[in-house]
Every structure is written in C-alpha cells, then in structure tokens.
Amino acid sequence: MIIDSHQHFWKYSPVNHSWINEQMKVIRRDFLPSDLKPVFVKNGVDGCVAVQADQTLAETDFLLEHAHNNAFVKGVVGWVDLRSPDVDQDLEKYAKDRNLKGYRHIVQEEADHNFLLRPDFLRGISKLEQYGAVYDILIFPHQLGATLELVKKFPNQKFVIDHIAKPYIKDGFYDGWAAMMKEIAKHENVHCKISGMITEADFKSWTPEQLQPYMLLVLEAFGPERCMYGSDWPVCLVAGSYTQVKDLTTNFISGLSTTEQAAIMGLNAVDFYGLV
Template identity: 40%
Template sequence: MVIDAHQHFWDPARADYPWMMAPELAPIRRAFGPADLAPLLQANGIDASIVVQCRSSLAETEEFLATAHATPSVIGVVGWADLTDAALGDALDRLRTLPGGAKLVGIRHQVHDEADPEWLLRTEVQRGLAEIFARDLAYDFLVRTRELPAAIATAKAFPQARFVLDHAAKPPIAAGGSAEWSERIAQLAACDNVWCKVSGLATEAKWDDWDAERLFPYLRHVANCFGEDRLIFGSDWPVCLLAGSYSEIKSALEACLAKLGPSVREKAFGVNAKAAYRLAG
C-alpha cells in the first residue's frame, strides 16, 4: 500500500483558519475536499492517505472522522484535541465512538504558533499527552527549530509513546539552512520513538525557485539521522500547491528518496506510516 501520510481538507467559507489569512496564501484560500484529492491520488499511484488537522477545533476532528468513514481511501485521521483539558480522556473516548472513530490514529496541535517555546513541557500539556498515549494514539510534533528542545525532552519523557515529526521541523531552506536545525534534528532522531515526515519541504524553499536537487541535502540529513525505518512520505496537499502541483511534489521527494536507496523509498511510501500510526491492513 502506497500512503500519503499528510494531507488536509478545509473550507474557509465554513470555518476560520487564522494561519491562512496571509496575502501570499490566497491561492489556497478555497475549499479542498476528498473529491479534489481522489484524482490526484489515482494519477500518482497513491492508494490511501491520512488527513491531518488544520485548526484548533474538536468539531473539525469530528468532521474528519465522518469524512474518513465515508471515504475508503482515508485510512487515518490525525485530529486536534485540547491537551490542556482535564477531561481530555473523555473527549478522546467519545471521538472513538463516532462514525469513523476507529480511524483516529493521532493528535496534533500547532505548537510552533504558541508564544512559549516550551509549551510542550507545561504540566497540563504533559498530562494531556499521557492521556493520548494511554489510548495508543500517536502525537504529531508541529514544531520549528525553536521548539525542538521541548520536543526532544517530551520524546524522552514518554519513551514508550509514538511521535511523528511533521515537515522535518520546517528547515529554513529558503534562507540557506541552519546548523542549529541540523544539530537539533540529530538530537531528536536519537529518540527511537520518533518518526519524521519528509513533507512540506518545497514550501520551506523559495516557492518559485526550487527543485529536488535543492531539497536533497535536507532530506539526506534527516535520512542519516532517522534511518530508513523512520522516514514517512507526506504531500502536505493542498499547502504544497503554493510551490508546485501534487505530481511535482511527489516526484521530487520520490527522486530524493530513491537516491538514498530503493528500500528507503519503499518504506517511506507506506511501511513506515503503517508502523508509526499502527494502521490496519
């Protein structure tokens, strides 16, 4: 099974997406749903996908579970829930009773938008993470270089849990890279309970001036750090459309992974996602 482990659905006419208000994001400020994604998956040889939260909303998570229930190609949902809520456990249990609830595989929060770089280490957040892991769900890190120390400490605090790093912590590709990012990625990868999504890289480069060759050093670094068993492909569609088409993004990442060896490419396009999220089938 070939899996796109990171894609989104949204409709700005029905809900607010504060992060989408920047003028340069106007091209993707419209509705994107399963009917838009289906032909892209078919054209690019993708069998299934995992839909990932876009806003801090339990209602969105419920909608994604309903969508997954009605859409066989959506095999997992990484939703949102309030980690600081003392009743988080009850909320997660309720989500699992809904149609599509069995497809809830993880939880995510936009940590890089929090003012506090150590937000993950707050007592109430750590308590919430414990509730997530008690239900055998994964947690997706949405962080940049600034928040990586807190992510490292969190991964060490829950050695039996499963974490997935989104977008390789968004390396500053357009700015020419960062030694700090490289060093912290290596430190996080030393925690063997963390997988890394090679997603969203093109949109961290200059949108109108990138190619696979320019992405490759960053992908090679995370591959060297995480190894072939902990790299996961994700398109980050439709955010990726800011930099290129679904096919262009997939082809560039596939070319980079193939340069690292056939087993690296094969595992990143399915096997590793199934392990990280404990997907059935």
C-alpha cells in the same frame, strides 16, 4: 502501497484559516476528498492520513466524517485540548472510532518556546499511550529543544515530527536545526515526515538540489525505517504541484533498496498509524 502520511481537508473560512495569507491565496478555497481522489489516481497513491488544520473538536469530527465516507482516507490525526482537565472524556470518545489514529496541536503558533513542556500539556500527552494514540509534532526549529525534552519524557509514546520541523530553507538555516534533529532522532520512538519542504523554501524558485541537504540529514538521522512520505496537500500547491512533491521524495530515495523505498512511501505510515 503508497500512503500519503500528511494532507488536509477544509471548507475555507477567512476566520478559521487566517494563516492562509495573500502569498498563499491559491488555496483560499474548499479542499475536499472529491478534489484529492483524482490527484491520487493520477499519481498512483493508494491512501492518506488526514491531519487537522483547525483546533476544534468540530474539525476532528469533520475529518472523521470524510474518513467514514471515503475508503482512501485511511486515518485521521485530529485535535483535542490536551491541556483540558477533562481531556480523558474526549480521548475515550474518539478511541472508539477506528479511523482516529492520533492528535496534533499547532505548537508552531504558540508564543511560548516551551509550550510542549507546560505541565497541563504534558499531562495530556501522558494520556495518549493508554488510548493507543500517536502524536504529530508541528513546530518551528526554535522549538526543537523543548521537543527533545518532550520525547525523552515519554519513551513509549509514538511521536512523528511534521515537515522535518520546518527549517528556514529560504534563508539557508541549517546547522542549528540539523544538530537538534540528530539528537531527537536518537530516540527511537520518534519518526519524521519528509514533507512540507517546498513551502519552507522560496515558493517560486526552489530546486530539488536546494532541499537535498535537509532530506539527507533526516534520512541519515532517522533511517529509512522511521521516515515517511507526506505531501502536505493542498498547502503544497502554493509552491508546486502534487506530482512535483511526490517526485521530490521518490527521486531522492531512488538509490535505496526497493524494501526501503516501499517503507518510506507507505509501509512506515501503515505501521506507525496502524492503518488498514
């Protein structure tokens, strides 16, 4: 079973999706399950986890509606305001929906390097375990220090780092990122998505060889049992096709055992998110 652990749906809005700049204009349109399903059929993908791209409860409801209506959308990583004093109400409401698997905040856009360690945010994170919710960590490398402190504080909370923490591949940034990723990987409650790499490289000139050191570091640090494949569709389309993204991972792990390959390409996501 192949599960894409990270993709998005949206009805394009210049306001809500202002992060889609001129360089990325190819994705300035709607992307819905009807667009993704034929891509999955072509590439032999069985299902996916839909991840929030907008920080509203309406976004969470939007993704859950698609999961209810499309069997291949196996789970949703939504958004609630974890800083809210009333966060329990939202968590309790969404815990009743079997498709809601976890939450994410777009921490990479927060100016505070230590946003993850703010008391109100930590209070929200502390609530997730009781509702059986995982947490997706979306950060840039300069936020890895705060991430390390976060995962230390909650050893029983399941975390996954999105897009290998977005190292600045285009600029050749590696050493600082690699050192921090190794430290974080020592905490066994943290997993990592092998995703989002081609858009951190040069859109037009990236090569698999350029990305190899980053993927190798993640595989060695987290092990095959805590890595999972993700496409970051449709964002990936600014730098390559879905097939290119999938092949990047399958070619990279081709030397592993069939059991390890199956884990990375789907079974780890099934286990981590509790997909059925």
